[in-house]
Amino acid sequence: MRGLWKLTVIEFKLFLREPEAFFFTLIFPLVMLFVFGSIYGNDPRDYFGGFGMVDFSVPAYIGLVIAVAGLMNLPIGVAFDREKGVLRRLRATPAKASTILTAWVGVYFLATVIGAFLLIIFGKLVYGLRFGGNGWWVLFMFILGTFSMFAFGFIIASVAKTGRTASVIGMVLFFPMIFFSGATIPWSQLPDTVQTIGNAMPLTYIVRVLQGLWLGDPISVHLESIGILVGILVLGVAISARLFRWESEQQ
Amino acid sequence: MAVITVDELRKVYDDVVAVDDVSFEVEKGEIFGMVGPNGAGKTTTIESIQGLRNPDGGSISVLGMDPQSDGQELSERIGTQLQQAELPDRIKVWEAMELYSAFYQQTVDREELLSRFELTDKRNAAFSKLSGGQKQRLFIALALVNRPELIFLDELTTGLDPQARRAMWDLVREIRNQGKTVFLTTHFMDEAEQLCNRVAVIDHGKIIALDTPENLIRDIESEDRITFTVEAGVECGFLTELPGVTGLERKNNEVTVSGYGELLVSDIVTKLAEHGIHWRKLRTEQPTLEDVFLELTGREIRE
Numbered sequence: 001m002r003g004l005w006k007l008t009v010i011e012f013k014l015f016l017r018e019p020e021a022f023f024f025t026l027i028f029p030l031v032m033l034f035v036f037g038s039i040y041g042n043d044p045r046d047y048f049g050g051f052g053m054v055d056f057s058v059p060a061y062i063g064l065v066i067a068v069a070g071l072m073n074l075p076i077g078v079a080f081d082r083e084k085g086v087l088r089r090l091r092a093t094p095a096k097a098s099t100i101l102t103a104w105v106g107v108y109f110l111a112t113v114i115g116a117f118l119l120i121i122f123g124k125l126v127y128g129l130r131f132g133g134n135g136w137w138v139l140f141m142f143i144l145g146t147f148s149m150f151a152f153g154f155i156i157a158s159v160a161k162t163g164r165t166a167s168v169i170g171m172v173l174f175f176p177m178i179f180f181s182g183a184t185i186p187w188s189q190l191p192d193t194v195q196t197i198g199n200a201m202p203l204t205y206i207v208r209v210l211q212g213l214w215l216g217d218p219i220s221v222h223l224e225s226i227g228i229l230v231g232i233l234v235l236g237v238a239i240s241a242r243l244f245r246w247e248s249e250q251q
Numbered sequence: 252m253a254v255i256t257v258d259e260l261r262k263v264y265d266d267v268v269a270v271d272d273v274s275f276e277v278e279k280g281e282i283f284g285m286v287g288p289n290g291a292g293k294t295t296t297i298e299s300i301q302g303l304r305n306p307d308g309g310s311i312s313v314l315g316m317d318p319q320s321d322g323q324e325l326s327e328r329i330g331t332q333l334q335q336a337e338l339p340d341r342i343k344v345w346e347a348m349e350l351y352s353a354f355y356q357q358t359v360d361r362e363e364l365l366s367r368f369e370l371t372d373k374r375n376a377a378f379s380k381l382s383g384g385q386k387q388r389l390f391i392a393l394a395l396v397n398r399p400e401l402i403f404l405d406e407l408t409t410g411l412d413p414q415a416r417r418a419m420w421d422l423v424r425e426i427r428n429q430g431k432t433v434f435l436t437t438h439f440m441d442e443a444e445q446l447c448n449r450v451a452v453i454d455h456g457k458i459i460a461l462d463t464p465e466n467l468i469r470d471i472e473s474e475d476r477i478t479f480t481v482e483a484g485v486e487c488g489f490l491t492e493l494p495g496v497t498g499l500e501r502k503n504n505e506v507t508v509s510g511y512g513e514l515l516v517s518d519i520v521t522k523l524a525e526h527g528i529h530w531r532k533l534r535t536e537q538p539t540l541e542d543v544f545l546e547l548t549g550r551e552i553r554e
Contacts, residue, residue, distance in 0.1 A: 006353035010346050017341040085336035089393075092303060092333060093354040094326045 003095050007103040015073070015107055024068045025115050029061045032184065033119055034126070042127040051215055054127040056186070058119050059214040062142065063207035064183045065115035069108045070149030071177070072170045075156035078104065080163030087246045097246075105150060112146050132216035141213055141226070145206035148229045151236025152202055158243035177203040182211070202232050252279045254314055254401055254432050255300060261308035262295050269295045271456035272309065282423065282433040284447035286440060286540065292456040293436035294334055297405050300434070301331060314401060327356060330394030332387070334405040340379035344370055344389060347378065348396065355397035368392045368422070384415035391422060402426060404435040408442060420446050440540035444468075452544060459547050464540055471546040473538035474498075474509040477516055479530040481506060489526065493518050 015021055033054070042052030081087050090100060123129035156173075160166035178184050180194050181203040190198060198204045205225040212222055219226075255277035262270040270292040277283040285293050298304045300311055302318030302325055311318055316325045338347050348365065352358040365371050368388040373381060381389065387407060394402055404423065408416040416439075423446055427433050437443055443450045444464045452460040452467070460467055474497060481487060487506050491499050495512035496519075508519055516535055523530050545551060 002356070003350070003353040006350050010342065010350050013346070014339050014341055081339065084339075085333065086339055088303075089333055089336040089338065092301065092326065092331045092336075093351060094323050095354045096323075 001096070001099050001102070003093075004099045004103055007095070007099065008106045011103050011107040012110060015077075015111055018077075021073045021077070021111075025065060025073060025111050026118060028068070029064050029115055029119055030122060032061055032064065033057065033122060037123075037127050042129070049215065051130055051132065052127070054123055055130045055132075055215065056211065058123045058129055059138075059210040060183050060186075060207050061119050062116045063145065063181070063203055063210055064178055065112055065119070066142075066146050066149050066206055067174060067177055067181075067183065067203050069112045069115070070146070070153040071156070071174045072167070073111065074104065074108045074150055074153040075160060075166045075170050076163055077108075078154075078157040079160045079166035082157075082246065083162045083248050085247070091246050105147075108150060109146060116142065131214060133213045134219075137219050138210065138213050141206075141209050144226065144229055144233070145210065148233035148236065149202060149206065151233045151240065153236075154240035154244065155236055158240045158245070161248060177201045180204070182207045202229065205229050253277065254279045255283075255434065256312040257296070257300065257309070258311070259309035260296065260299060260306055260311060262292075262299060262304065262306050268456050270299070270306070273453070273456070273458055274309075275451055275458060275461055277432060277434055278449075279432055280427070280430060281448040282427050282435065282446055284443040284450045285434075285436045285453055286438065286443040286450055286544075287453035288438055291453045293438075293453060294405055296453070297403055297434060297436050298333075301329060301403055302326070303333075327397060328400055330397065330399035330402040332390040332394050332402075332404045332407060334409070336390075337386075338378040338389075340377060342378050343375055344378070344381070345374040347389065347393060351393045352396045357398055358396055359398050361396065364392045364395060382415075383410050384412075384418065387411065387415075387419060388422070391419075391426075395426070399431065401432045401434065404433065406436055406438070408437065408439065416442070440544060444540045450540065452540075452547060454544075454548050460543065467540060467543045468538050471538060471543050473542045473546065474511060475515055475538070476507055476509045476536040477519055477533065478505060478507045478536070479533040480504045481528055481530055485528055487523075487528070490519060490522060493522060 036057060037054050040053035042054035044050045044052055048056050091097075120129065156166055156169050160169055176197070180190065180198040181201050182190070182198065183203055187195070187198070187208065205228050209222045209225045209229075213219065253276040257276070258274050260270050260273045261268070273292070273296060285296060287293055295304060299306045300313055300318060302322035305319065313325055314328055318325055342350075344365070345361075348361045352361060362371070365374055368391065370385065370388060370392065373385060378386065378389070391404070391407070394404075407423070408419050411419065420442070423433055423435070435447070447464060449462065450464055450467060451458050462470070481504055483504055487499065487501070490496060490508055493510070495515050496508055496510035498509045500507045520533075
């Protein structure tokens with residue numbers, strides 16, 4: 001694991017220097033919070049069992065951050081680095097593959113944590129964000145959700161031959177997912193057909209469980225969704241371990 | 252003492268034989284060059300030796316290690332500059348140096364390396380803002396961070412202007428002068444001729460010649476060409492009687508004599524003086540590695 005810390009630090013600095021990644025991960029979810037927060041406020045509503053619109057939205061927007069990191073940042077970053085030969089050069093050092101993988105996961109996980117923290121801090125400061133669940137379970141779900149989305153992202157990074165392809169695949173999956181999963185538009189507002197599509201998307205389960213646990217659901221009602229996410233995680237790791245390449249074909 | 256021993260190396264991509272039973276040795280402290288056209292098998296060979304590709308046959312020993320099984324340990328002791336490799340656009344020069352140093356057990360003074368490669372005033376520049384020559388200098392600097400005994404340079408000067416190429420040659424010689432061994436590939440014949448102690452000429456995956464540049468050039472039966480100008484109407488036909496002269500051409504005032512022999516030039520000059528002929532603008536063209544390649548393969552290297 002020699003070099004892991006330095007690689008993680010530098011990869012994180014490089015993440016902060018990518019304006020698009022920075023914006024979509026850290027700023028865009030906050031914009032959503034402020035836009036819908038200013039429209040609906042956070043007054044308690046019976047419909048939400050005494051919680052407000054912001055209390056309901058923040059866990060969903062955390063799902064949004066996870067989707068940005070897993071579907072866009074990670075696959076696009078990795079695929080571009082492969083295309084340019086950055087990975088080839090790294091692999092010529094004594095750095096182990098596991099070191100490089102750990103650094104990537106660490107960097108994008110850290111970015112996700114910061115994105116989630118910003119939502120929670122501003123939700124609290126501006127709208128008096130309320131929390132009605134068990135913090136440990138929410139944390140567990142956040143980690144599971146993030147890792148399964150990253151595993152999904154590694155599949156994209158494995159099948160995309162170029163950075164451009166990865167960004168097209170990432171966006172084609174990202175935009176329907178954030179609208180059909182309940183991450184931006186509340187699930188209950190979606191028509192049945194859209195819900196059917198949404199049920200085929202990993203993000204739907206992340207949002208559903210995070211939201212439920214945040215508002216006080218016991219973990220037992222979400223076991224099925226959690227099982228699906230564990231399945232995606234295992235499958236994603238297995239598939240990308242098989243398909244992932246450190247260099248593009250023409251190299 | 253051989254630091255690299257390659258025996259019957261073979262690599263096949265789909266149906267194409269990229270490296271076809273290649274064998275050679277690289278001696279400690281030399282600059283060993285592998286020259287040949289693009290697609291001849293140079294990169295496959297140099298990367299197999301570094302353990303970055305898996306050969307389909309043959310054996311390789313580098314610093315007494317097998318690159319396939321001891322890749323990790325080997326990478327600690329070698330330095331590399333790869334073809335078709337880049338750094339992230341926004342990484343700064345000093346960050347790249349710090350990052351690549353962090354992967355090795357043994358490292359050198361980074362600032363000194365930067366100053367030796369004239370990158371000190373670029374240390375805060377992003378990789379994408381560097382010129383081609385600066386990028387290649389940085390890649391050599393990165394190849395040296397772990398104080399390697401053996402350096403691999405793959406097409407180091409491709410894409411550089413002539414001035415930057417010459418500056419790069421000086422740096423490579425300096426590395427050799429520190430007692431390190433350099434293995435380089437190039438498709439520039441003049442580069443191999445200027446820089447290398449020994450050259451392997453590779454074509455279609457096979458080594459077709461391996462020797463010092465001087466010996467390779469001497470071994471081909473190629474003529475020297477001596478050209479000079481004389482006054483209009485002056486007759487030079489008598490030069491064909493000199494030993495070794497094989498031909499004489501005249502274009503207006505310009506005379507070109509071709510032939511063999513180390514004394515050819517002095518013979519011609521003496522003979523002209525004997526006949527009282529004033530000559531100007533004398534120049535000689537001697538065969539180069541370019542001619543060696545042409546002789547061995549029947550084609551120009553840059554096709």
